[in-house]
Amino acid sequence: MKNATFFKIYIAFSVLYLIVLFLGYQNLDLFLKPVLIPLLGFGVYFHPRFPFRNNLLAGLFFSWIGDIILLFADIGEIYFIMALVAFLIAHLAYCALFNKQNTGEMHLNKIVFGIGSIIIALYFIGMVCFLMPNLGTLKIPVIVYACVISIMLLFAFNGYLIWKKRAALLILLGALVFVLSDSILAINKFSKPIEKSSFFIMLTYLVAQYLIVIGVLKLNPKKTIISNF
Numbered sequence: 001m002k003n004a005t006f007f008k009i010y011i012a013f014s015v016l017y018l019i020v021l022f023l024g025y026q027n028l029d030l031f032l033k034p035v036l037i038p039l040l041g042f043g044v045y046f047h048p049r050f051p052f053r054n055n056l057l058a059g060l061f062f063s064w065i066g067d068i069i070l071l072f073a074d075i076g077e078i079y080f081i082m083a084l085v086a087f088l089i090a091h092l093a094y095c096a097l098f099n100k101q102n103t104g105e106m107h108l109n110k111i112v113f114g115i116g117s118i119i120i121a122l123y124f125i126g127m128v129c130f131l132m133p134n135l136g137t138l139k140i141p142v143i144v145y146a147c148v149i150s151i152m153l154l155f156a157f158n159g160y161l162i163w164k165k166r167a168a169l170l171i172l173l174g175a176l177v178f179v180l181s182d183s184i185l186a187i188n189k190f191s192k193p194i195e196k197s198s199f200f201i202m203l204t205y206l207v208a209q210y211l212i213v214i215g216v217l218k219l220n221p222k223k224t225i226i227s228n229f
Helices: 002-022 026-045 053-070 077-100 110-134 136-162 165-190 197-219
Strands: none
Touching: 002 026, 002 197, 026 053, 026 197, 053 077, 053 197, 077 136, 077 165, 110 136, 110 165, 136 165, 165 197
16 A cells, blocks of 8 residues: 555645645745656556556656756746756657556447547647747747647547546546646736636646546556556
């Protein structure tokens, strides 16, 4: 049950962190934010080994690196770009993980997949067009990042059509909430300020990471470990 303990601690620390953000004590970021994603990582590490576990750990690791770098984003634009690269690598790791987690539970419904692909493509095009006038020198990095996170969502949606449904739904919801989190961040940074943006960005981000992790573990279950989630 060791890994379940890490997940419970993650939830408790996440709630504490979100309360701190909501109350406006963002100066405590440096002490609380770096602790969160490693707790999920330890939960994954102490779960019995499963295929492509390192992809999940890599996604969490580079997400954590991105979190750390973003703490210094106010110092200069280079830190935002470095964080963008770290999260880009994290999403590539998730893409590879989702693509390899094919359990063969059912055949892919090509019509539904096509409709979902069109919706995701429309999100990508719409978000890029919306942000484009304000991106300045960051046009290429932001477009590449938006493309990769859209592909990550597409892989999660593809998985939803072929994986075990309960786990698949968690992963799809996690990917959707991750896209929402990045969308809030992008709008806040490049379009117009959003009140309590840090709170909403981190709320969606922390929920997204948790859902993805628990969903992947449910695809690779050991009942004595995962049954409580």
